[in-house]
Amino acid sequence: MPGALSRLLRSFGRRTGILQVRCPACGVPAPADRADGLCPGCAAALAPREGGFCPGCGAMFGLESYEPALCGDCRAAPPPWGRFIFHARYDDPLRGLIIAFKYNAGLEHSALLRSMAASAWERAVNQPSEFAPPPRRPDLVAPVPLHGKRLLWRGFNQSLELASAVAARAGAPLEPAALQRLRDTRPQSTLSGSERLTNLHGAFEADAALVGGKRALLVDDVCTTGSTLRECAKSLLEAGAKAVDVLVLARA
Ligand SMILES: [Zn+2]
Numbered sequence: 180m181p182g183a184l185s186r187l188l189r190s191f192g193r194r195t196g197i198l199q200v201r202c203p204a205c206g207v208p209a210p211a212d213r214a215d216g217l218c219p220g221c222a223a224a225l226a227p228r229e230g231g232f233c234p235g236c237g238a239m240f241g242l243e244s245y246e247p248a249l250c251g252d253c254r255a256a257p258p259p260w261g262r263f264i265f266h267a268r269y270d271d272p273l274r275g276l277i278i279a280f281k282y283n284a285g286l287e288h289s290a291l292l293r294s295m296a297a298s299a300w301e302r303a304v305n306q307p308s309e310f311a312p313p314p315r316r317p318d319l320v321a322p323v324p325l326h327g328k329r330l331l332w333r334g335f336n337q338s339l340e341l342a343s344a345v346a347a348r349a350g351a352p353l354e355p356a357a358l359q360r361l362r363d364t365r366p367q368s369t370l371s372g373s374e375r376l377t378n379l380h381g382a383f384e385a386d387a388a389l390v391g392g393k394r395a396l397l398v399d400d401v402c403t404t405g406s407t408l409r410e411c412a413k414s415l416l417e418a419g420a421k422a423v424d425v426l427v428l429a430r431a
């Protein structure tokens with residue numbers, strides 16, 4: 180629904196008492212002055228990270244008022260992608276919303292998180308800076324895939340859900356089959372440093388017919404160690420993709 184219309188309906192609902200408007204993040208009654216319906220507290224706590232980050236890997240430094248700048252790691256060893264785009268740090272309340280979204284099969288917070296992912300793309304395009312050039316429009320948007328077993332159990336891939344919102348905003352086709360997970364892997368957070376290196380090796384395969392010669396935008400919900408994104412980006416490039424950019428909701 181267009182923002183103006185939904186705002187009008189909400190303010191009508193509030194004045195007449197027909198519609199109790201609640202913040203989609205915390206559930207308290209919220210004023211009708213924002214398109215996303217957030218209460219002032221959640222709007223502040225869920226605001227995007229505007230500066231003080233590395234556009235290559237999302238590492239955050241210093242104050243948010245600092246210009247984005249490439250970190251030492253990305254200067255020494257550039258990641259396999261061009262731009263790394265994200266909404267904000269993986270802290271509460273964003274963290275709690277993402278966990279609820281993921282484990283309740285997208286029944287909670289879907290509209291809110293989808294709009295955050297789409298806005299992250301838009302911000303990157305519209306607010307470039309010296310070290311954070313705008314990403315180029317992708318030829319396809321690829322979600323990080325879940326393994327079949329996990330997908331059956333959970334019935335829902337959060338990355339696909341977010342990727343579809345980003346694809347719509349970027350005006351590019353969503354390509355859920357661009358990447359395949361060949362085998363189930365243990366969560367990286369449960370492994371030691373050396374196990375992490377081998378755990379994901381060869382876990383993904385990209386479809387050369389779909390990605391060859393294309394510019395891909397890879398989408399996931401959270402980036403913790405970055406190893407999953409790295410393996411996915413490498414697979415896309417090995418299958419002939421021309422370039423890869425990355426977008427996640429939250430950077431740990
Ligand atoms: Zn709230």
Ligand SMILES: [Zn+2]
Nearest residue numbers: 233236250253
């Ligand atoms: Zn970096």
